[in-house]
Amino acid sequence: MPTPPPPTGPAGLHDIRETNLGSVLRAIREGAPCSRAEVAAATGLTKATVSSIVTELIDRGLVRESGATAERRVGRPGVMLSLDDRGFVALGLEVNVDYLTLVAVDLLEREVVALHEPFAARDAGPEECAARLADLALRALEEPSLAGRALLGVGVAVPGMIDAAEGRVYDAPNLGWRNVPLRAWLRELLRKGGTPDVPVLVDNDANLGAVAEYRGGHLSHTPDLVYITGEVGIGAGVLVGGALLRGSTGQAGEIGHIPLRRGGPRCGCGRRGCLESLAGIDAILRQTVPDLVPAGPLPGTDLAAAVAATVERAQEGRGAVQRALRRSGTWLGRGVATLANLVDPDVVILGGYFAPLAPWLLPACRAAVQAHAIAPRRGGLRVEVSELGLTAAARGGAAALIEALDTGRTPPPSPASR
Amino acid sequence: MPTPPPPTGPAGLHDIRETNLGSVLRAIREGAPCSRAEVAAATGLTKATVSSIVTELIDRGLVRESGATAERRVGRPGVMLSLDDRGFVALGLEVNVDYLTLVAVDLLEREVVALHEPFAARDAGPEECAARLADLALRALEEPSLAGRALLGVGVAVPGMIDAAEGRVYDAPNLGWRNVPLRAWLRELLRKGGTPDVPVLVDNDANLGAVAEYRGGHLSHTPDLVYITGEVGIGAGVLVGGALLRGSTGQAGEIGHIPLRRGGPRCGCGRRGCLESLAGIDAILRQTVPDLVPAGPLPGTDLAAAVAATVERAQEGRGAVQRALRRSGTWLGRGVATLANLVDPDVVILGGYFAPLAPWLLPACRAAVQAHAIAPRRGGLRVEVSELGLTAAARGGAAALIEALDTGRTPPPSPASR
Numbered sequence: 141m142p143t144p145p146p147p148t149g150p151a152g153l154h155d156i157r158e159t160n161l162g163s164v165l166r167a168i169r170e171g172a173p174c175s176r177a178e179v180a181a182a183t184g185l186t187k188a189t190v191s192s193i194v195t196e197l198i199d200r201g202l203v204r205e206s207g208a209t210a211e212r213r214v215g216r217p218g219v220m221l222s223l224d225d226r227g228f229v230a231l232g233l234e235v236n237v238d239y240l241t242l243v244a245v246d247l248l249e250r251e252v253v254a255l256h257e258p259f260a261a262r263d264a265g266p267e268e269c270a271a272r273l274a275d276l277a278l279r280a281l282e283e284p285s286l287a288g289r290a291l292l293g294v295g296v297a298v299p300g301m302i303d304a305a306e307g308r309v310y311d312a313p314n315l316g317w318r319n320v321p322l323r324a325w326l327r328e329l330l331r332k333g334g335t336p337d338v339p340v341l342v343d344n345d346a347n348l349g350a351v352a353e354y355r356g357g358h359l360s361h362t363p364d365l366v367y368i369t370g371e372v373g374i375g376a377g378v379l380v381g382g383a384l385l386r387g388s389t390g391q392a393g394e395i396g397h398i399p400l401r402r403g404g405p406r407c408g409c410g411r412r413g414c415l416e417s418l419a420g421i422d423a424i425l426r427q428t429v430p431d432l433v434p435a436g437p438l439p440g441t442d443l444a445a446a447v448a449a450t451v452e453r454a455q456e457g458r459g460a461v462q463r464a465l466r467r468s469g470t471w472l473g474r475g476v477a478t479l480a481n482l483v484d485p486d487v488v489i490l491g492g493y494f495a496p497l498a499p500w501l502l503p504a505c506r507a508a509v510q511a512h513a514i515a516p517r518r519g520g521l522r523v524e525v526s527e528l529g530l531t532a533a534a535r536g537g538a539a540a541l542i543e544a545l546d547t548g549r550t551p552p553p554s555p556a557s558r
Numbered sequence: 559m560p561t562p563p564p565p566t567g568p569a570g571l572h573d574i575r576e577t578n579l580g581s582v583l584r585a586i587r588e589g590a591p592c593s594r595a596e597v598a599a600a601t602g603l604t605k606a607t608v609s610s611i612v613t614e615l616i617d618r619g620l621v622r623e624s625g626a627t628a629e630r631r632v633g634r635p636g637v638m639l640s641l642d643d644r645g646f647v648a649l650g651l652e653v654n655v656d657y658l659t660l661v662a663v664d665l666l667e668r669e670v671v672a673l674h675e676p677f678a679a680r681d682a683g684p685e686e687c688a689a690r691l692a693d694l695a696l697r698a699l700e701e702p703s704l705a706g707r708a709l710l711g712v713g714v715a716v717p718g719m720i721d722a723a724e725g726r727v728y729d730a731p732n733l734g735w736r737n738v739p740l741r742a743w744l745r746e747l748l749r750k751g752g753t754p755d756v757p758v759l760v761d762n763d764a765n766l767g768a769v770a771e772y773r774g775g776h777l778s779h780t781p782d783l784v785y786i787t788g789e790v791g792i793g794a795g796v797l798v799g800g801a802l803l804r805g806s807t808g809q810a811g812e813i814g815h816i817p818l819r820r821g822g823p824r825c826g827c828g829r830r831g832c833l834e835s836l837a838g839i840d841a842i843l844r845q846t847v848p849d850l851v852p853a854g855p856l857p858g859t860d861l862a863a864a865v866a867a868t869v870e871r872a873q874e875g876r877g878a879v880q881r882a883l884r885r886s887g888t889w890l891g892r893g894v895a896t897l898a899n900l901v902d903p904d905v906v907i908l909g910g911y912f913a914p915l916a917p918w919l920l921p922a923c924r925a926a927v928q929a930h931a932i933a934p935r936r937g938g939l940r941v942e943v944s945e946l947g948l949t950a951a952a953r954g955g956a957a958a959l960i961e962a963l964d965t966g967r968t969p970p971p972s973p974a975s976r
Contacts, residue, residue: 364806376900385798387902388782394899397932399892401820409932474817481812482794482900484805514815514827 155548160185162548164193165223168203169248169546173220194221200552201227201290202247223247228553229289231280232537233273234297234345234530235261237314237372238443240269242276243534244286249356249542253283254531258444266309266320274329281335290553292545293339294330295537296322297348299373301391307342313408314373339550341540345369346393347384348536349491349528350377355539357489358527364485367532368395368476370494372422372443373408374415377536378483385483395475396420418471421447421493427464428453447493454500465500472501473508473523480513480521491526498525573966575611578603580966582611583641586621587666587964591638612639618970619645619708620665641665646971647707649698650955651691652715652763652948653679655732655790656861658687660694661952662704667774667960671701672949676862684727684738692747699753708971710963711757712748713955714740715766717791719809725760731826732791757968759958763787764811765802766954767946768795771907773957776945782903785950786813786894788912790840790861791826792833795954796901803901813893814838836889839865839911845882846871865911872918883918890919891926891941898931898939909944916943 160183167182168174174182180190197203204224225246234241238260244253255276261269277294280286300312307323323340330338350367354360367377374396378385385392396416397409404413405423417423421443425433428450432442453461476488488509494501506523513521526532544550578601585600586592592600598608615621622642643664652659656678662671673694679687695712698704718730725741741758748756768785772778785795792814796803803810814834815827822831823841835841839861843851846868850860871879894906906927912919924941931939944950962968 378900380798380803385803385901388904389902391932392900392902394902394932397930398896398899399930400817411930411932478816478896479900481816482796482810482897483803484807484810484812486806512815512817512829514809514812514829 159548160189161193161197161552162546164190164197165202165552166546168197168221169223172222173206174222175218175220179221197552198224202552225250227290228292229286230292230538230541231277231294232297232348232534232539232541233277233294234348234534234537235259235269235273235315236299236345236530236533237262239530240272240276241531241534242280243531243538244280244283245535245538245542246289247542249539251535252285253280255280256530258442262314262316266315266317266322267325269315270320270322270325270329274326274333277326277330278333278335291335291338292553293341293541293550294326295341295343295348295540296326297345297533297537298322298342299345299369299371299375301394302342302344304341304343304386304390307340309342314371339541341537341544343537343540344375344377344393345371345533346375346377347386348377348534348540349526349532350379350384350536351540351543352528352532352536353489353491353526354379354382355543356528356535357532359487359489359524362486364483364487366393366479366483366485366488367526368488368490368494369533370421370490370492370497372416372420374420374472374475376479378479378485380483395479398475398478400471400474400478415471415475419468419475424465424468424493424497425450427468428461443493447496451496454497462500465497466504469501469504470508473505474512476505476521476523477509477512480509485521487522487524489524489526491528491532492530495525495527495529577966578607579611579615579970580964582608582615583620583970584964586615586639587641590640591624592640593636593638597639615970616642620970643668645708646710647699647704648710648956648959649695649712650715650766650952650957650959651695651712652766652952652955653677653687653691653733654717654763654948654951655680657948658690658694659949659952660698661949661956662698662701663953663956663960664707665960667957669953670703671698673698674948676860680732680734684733684735684740685743687733688738688740688743688747692744692751695744695748696751696753709753709756710971711759711959711968712744713759713761713766713952713958714744715763715951715955716740716760717763717787717789717793719812720760720762722759722761722804722808725758727760732789757959759955759962761955761958762793762795762811763789763951764793764795765804766795766952766958767909767944767950768797768802768954769958769961770946770950770954771909771944772797772800773961774946774953775907775950777905777907777942780904782901782905784811784897784901784903784906785944786906786908786912787951788839788908788910788915790834790838792838792890792893794897796897796903798901813897816893816896818889818892818896833889833893837886837893842883842886842911842915843868845886846879861911865914869914872915880918883915884922887919887922888926891923892930894923894939894941895927895930898927903939905940905942907942907944909946909950910948913943913945913947 163183167179180187205219225248232243240259242255309320326340346369353367363382365379369375376393376395378393397414401413405417407414407417425446581601585597598605623637643666650661658677660673727738764787771785781800783797787793794811794813796811815832819831823835825832825835843864
């Protein structure tokens with residue numbers, strides 16, 4: 141089954157070739173079905189270069205030809221190109237406090253397999269989590285719809301602070317992880333499972349959620365887009381001109397720990413009054429369904445059920461539940477306004493468990509943004525709800541692998557890997 | 559006297575030429591004294607292209623040759639190049655609540671003229687302010703040290719929200735300005751003063767302060783640098799990888815209006831509990847020298863004196879004054895921590911009146927950053943004090959014009975303009 145793409149070669153002409161391969165792939169993604177001449181026009185490359193690259197991409201199983209479109213496009217007969225959606229698969233995984241998720245997508249970023257399971261990650265610890273993630277990946281690769289496909293790589297989303305270059309989680313307070321070399325562990329586990337040398341990418345869940353929204357959400361290709369995770373933790377993935385704002389140490393977007401209320405409730409990070417302690421799912425459930433959650437740290441497995449119970453009680457018209465959701469929405473809005481004043485995005489998208497709670501959270505959130513965001517006074521910042529559900533971060537993990545291919549940062553897999 | 563650079567030509571080969579001119583200028587700025595061959599190596603351009611561009615730059619009075627360095631650089635005899643610091647001047651201006659400032663710099667960004675005068679801008683209104691700014695510029699151009707120099711342009715810093723592309727101030731609450739076409743007004747005033755068609759750039763004071771720090775401050779070339787203005791208003795200029803983070807509507811960095819304290823004091827923007835209402839100079843003076851400031855809006859002319867009085871009282875050991883400064887420093891630190899969590903910079907530089915107050919503000923500010931910034935936990939965010947005094951924004955206005963020249967965004971002035 142899947143074998144790895146070749147390692148990146150030395151800098152120089154090889155890099156230019158990879159960059160051009162990426163440009164051609166991207167042009168075909170955007171323009172398909174399209175001719176070689178159209179690809180040349182879109183990329184600025186010569187027709188000879190495009191022809192040579194297209195031949196290589198076809199050989200590698202990334203692009204395919206068809207003549208059928210000649211009739212539909214008057215005056216443009218001939219062979220048309222499109223991405224080959226049959227040969228490859230990219231896996232996106234997410235571990236969060238209460239679940240594991242996997243999404244497998246083809247080269248067109250269409251979902252081919254999706255798996256979701258409740259899992260008490262905090263109780264299990266990092267080694268057990270890594271083992272379950274690897275199991276999930278290996279199980280997905282056994283699915284009939286992935287048979288014969290080569291694996292582009294595995295992208296893993298984690299709710300914490302990540303050294304993306306090293307693939308290391310150095311602090312994930314809500315999971316209780318410190319300094320976990322997740323990429324190394326997963327590569328070893330996948331190797332033992334018969335899938336050696338898989339490229340593994342590890343990134344923050346909010347960052348990957350933002351990538352998923354940018355590439356495939358209902359507001360995709362909004363250049364300055366922010367995705368906010370609504371889990372036990374709250375994180376922001378910030379895109380500026382379509383690129384992730386990572387910050388000097390890779391930790392930009394930690395909206396969950398901005399200090400909003402002096403002397404507020406204790407946060408998972410040990411501080412008081414962080415946004416997360418006021419509007420994280422933990423805080424919301426303790427106010428809306430106190431009878432369903434224990435006093436200590438939340439167990440990881442029944443948050444979805446507890447959120448559903450909150451929705452039910454709010455729908456029944458219970459005033460206390462609705463008021464608690466409005467309060468959390470207001471705090472969330474103060475956090476979003478703060479982010480808006482500093483970063484000034486086009487749109488902020490609320491994801492995760494915030495989506496089912498949006499009927500009650502969103503009006504209060506928008507009102508607080510309106511009250512406190514000075515920066516986007518002219519344009520009117522939009523606050524919207526994600527339609528990607530709990531799969532956003534995992535989708536982003538897979539999408540980030542395809543984006544790397546499209547932008548020439550990863551060499552396309554060789555034919556040998558099919 | 560000074561006449562304008564030619565308007566930007568049509569796109570295409572002309573643009574490439576301008577970009578290359580900028581690259582060569584930048585290479586000479588960084589490497590001077592250096593040979594044509596060294597410039598070719600630094601830019602990746604061919605020696606023939608470099609020779610042609612250098613000839614043009616010499617003709618235009620931007621670069622000069624010298625042979626004197628041949629002896630000092632064994633094995634590298636021949637003619638060396640450096641920037642010509644004699645022919646041009648760039649003017650930077652700032653209007654703030656209580657002063658006007660002008661800094662004139664040569665092509666090496668060395669200060670040639672500096673003017674500073676107290677001015678109650680809020681009382682004067684925008685037309686009068688524009689007239690005084692134009693007067694200041696025309697007066698500077700009469701200075702003997704600027705005699706015979708051609709004017710590269712005028713860069714103006716304003717504490718407010720700017721449409722930089724249009725040169726329009728659309729909201730400056732602390733000046734009481736709304737929708738002021740400052741560039742158009744200044745160009746007209748300068749024309750009437752005998753200086754027609756001057757390029758005029760208008761930008762936010764914090765943005766230009768950040769540019770000044772990046773190009774010429776004691777922490778220059780720190781890629782992810784934030785400059786915070788300490789005036790009646792508090793603004794942040796945010797550099798990411800050396801480039802300004804502008805946001806989708808150009809309003810990123812409005813740190814002064816992030817909501818920090820529910821039900822806090824009324825802010826100039828009409829809201830309550832904004833950072834500015836807790837740690838702006840207005841708020842600080844009302845707590846430290848209430849006997850020296852009136853109850854209503856501050857008059858614009860004696861803030862420097864009032865800040866000096868605050869410093870004096872703090873130095874005398876007055877406990878109430880020191881405590882008030884520490885409180886403001888703590889709020890400032892909560893604001894900086896919030897920014898750090900969202901943007902994760904290398905360094906935050908406190909400017910304006912925060913600099914003389916730093917002995918009391920800074921320890922409290924750093925402690926609050928330490929307490930609330932989760933993002934830069936690994937590296938330790940640095941909070942430092944500007945050494946550019948009240949000239950930072952004006953210097954940034956001049957530096958931005960030179961940066962535009964260096965990066966090929968502005969065509970170099972023609973010889974006719976000398």
